[in-house]
Amino acid sequence: MGGRPDRVEGGAAAAHVRRGCAAGAPRVARRRREQVGAPNARTASREDAGSGGSRAPRGGEVGPRDGRLDLHLHQHDHEGIFPMKRWILFGAILCALYSLDARVPAAQASERIAAIVNKQVILSSDVDDRTLEAASRMHVDPGDSVALAKLRTEVLNQMVEKEVLLAEATRQAITVSNADVAQAVDREIDNLKQRLGSEEDYRAALAHEKTTEADLRKRYEPDVRDQLLISRLVGKEVQSKTSVTDVEVRAYFAANRDSIGKKPEALTLAHILLPFEPDSFQLRRARLRADSLRNLIVKGRAFDEVARQFSDDPSARSGGDLGTFVRGAMVPEFEQVAFSLKPMEISPPIRTRYGYHVIQVLEHLAATDSSDERVHARHVMVQAKSTPADEERSRKKALAVRDSLLRGADFAAMARAYSGDSATRDSGGVLGQISVPALPANLREPLAGLRVGEVSVPFKRDAGYHIFKLLAREPESEYKFEEIKDDLRQVVMNKKMEDAYRRWYDRVRKNVNVELKN
Structure with missing residues (x-):
């Protein structure tokens, strides 16, 4: 039986649809919410779903033009068991969707209650589920009762925190429109498709789970709405009231120089892209x-x-x-x-x-x-789709261009004449300086191994074949303040917002009825 391995009997693709996130990503299990004393109390299942988006890269898909600063400041970057505060403060919505074929039974009267936030119930069984998931992800030994008890306490605190924030959002009459929720769900489903690899794999996974996209959207919508509510609440009460001065940024740099990672090796590259060109028939048809x-x-x-x-x-x-x-x-x-x-x-x-x-x-x-x-x-x-014959033409053309370069042809002139990357063609194919860690994984070693002035072999990428030339190399070095001041400003801002958030949350919680049960 042919096809991709992850499509055999649903495989990993189906698991993605069940979970809604990549394996190993933070996952929050279902949350049951009930009105205390309400007749025919209903159990609603919700998961934290993410949002995001991507856009086709410019510059021939080589990668970011510069590396991102790696600040090794772990003492300021701890996120706890679930990154609730990061999720709330910075919009990094947790991606989690429990199995679509699961059926959540109505809560039984005998089920134990872990906490009540106003009239919202958090069941012990839900806390246990999340704790076991967190233990598995964090490689906590289930037999270590002390570690498991500590983990369970943190999980429960995170669940309570979310309910407190939703209660405060309700009190402040903060709302989100159906259109905003729909757009966020659209982005999450697009992300899911990208993780699965293709539209075909996505549809196959839905079919294996015996569900539809409409059902999938229904699973996402409640928690996406909750997350948007919380994001707007915290944006109003914390983010909009927090600022950072230049003096604070410089002081942080001076105090943490030993904790800041070094600037990685960087390469100044030029390239020529020989794209996969569909034949004239396909172009006319498109x-x-x-x-x-x-x-x-x-x-x-x-x-x-x-x-x-x-x-x-x-x-x-x-x-x-x-x-x-x-x-x-x-x-x-x-x-x-x-x-x-x-x-x-x-x-x-x-x-x-x-x-x-x-x-x-x-x-x-x-x-x-x-x-x-x-x-x-x-x-x-x-889209004018290319064929294997189109790809072979591009490969032969790339080899011919490289032969000309090896015989002494000017790289910039050849880029202006032959490159399909309109963003860099007029500049002679110059991509600029790129840190080695920012390069695509399969290009990192061969490009870092080039000598200055050397031309690479053609590399096949999604858009076509690339030929690179190394123009300059900058070795690993210490960062200068001016090079990283914007990154440092964000680090300081994050720290101040996290501190401000905790103070604000503590005040909010005092006005919410929270009962923790044994």
Whole structure:
């Protein structure tokens, strides 16, 4: 039987749908909520679901242009058993979805209660479930009764904390719209598809679990709503009231220099991308399809409806909405058109290396003293799919280009003539300085092993074949303050917000009825 290994009998793909998150990620088990004394008390199951999103990288998919600062300040980065405070403060929503084929029975009168927050019940069985999951993930020996008891206490405290925050959000009449919840669920489902690998694997996993996307959305929605409520509450009460001065940042740098990791080795690279070019028939076919979809929109079909039904981009789920972005966030061909359109104007099909795009700008925001010019746009994309024959043509072309370089051809001139990366082509293929840890894993060792001035063999990546040249190398060194002041500012801000959050939470909890049972 052919196909991917994780599709055999559901396999890992089905497990992703059951859990809604990658194996090993923090997982919060179901939470049962009941009204004390309410007739026919219902048990509602909820999990913490995440949100996020991704956008196609610029610059030929090589990776970030610079490495992220690695601050080894563990004493300021402890998150506890579940990263509740980080999740609340910084929007890193926990990703957890229990098995879709599980059926949660109604709570029995004999079930023990671990805590009551106002009238919301936390059952001992739920605390036990979460504790065992945390113990498994953290490799705590289930036979170590002392460690397990300590872990259970922390888990219960986190569950109580969440209920306290939801009670305070209710008291302050904080709300979130159904549209906001739907967008967050859209992002989480897109993330799930990316983790599974493809739309096909996602559909196969749903089928194996005998569920539908509509059911999956219902599983996500309650906790996504809770998380948005908590995020808005803490944003209002903590984040908006916390600031950091330059003096505090410099003082932190001086006090923690020994704890700050070194600046990793960095490479200044140039590249030539020989993309997988679909043949002329596939390109014509994609262009005609893009034209027909544009005509549907011009004749009155809703843009978001056409995008959801026909677009080949992951943004199809949200009606093609790409959100708001600044110049430099998209590939140049797309960006040039997006920033030239008037609000609600429909572009003709625009070709990028990803396919043909029909673009509509919803809003064009001028630059201000505090923000850059930006647009809010959506698109319908028609992908011109490459074939193995197209990939073979690109491989042969890459080998021919490298042969010319080895015979002395100028790299910058060859990049301007042959590279398919429009973001770097005009600059001779220069990618800039990239820290070695920020390189894709399969390129890290071969590129770090190049001598300055040396040209690499062609490397196959998603967009095509890349040929690299090492222009310069900067060895590992100590960070200078100016290089990391923005990162340090965020570290100090995080610490201040966490301290402010704890003080604020302690005040809030005093106004909420919390009963911890034996």
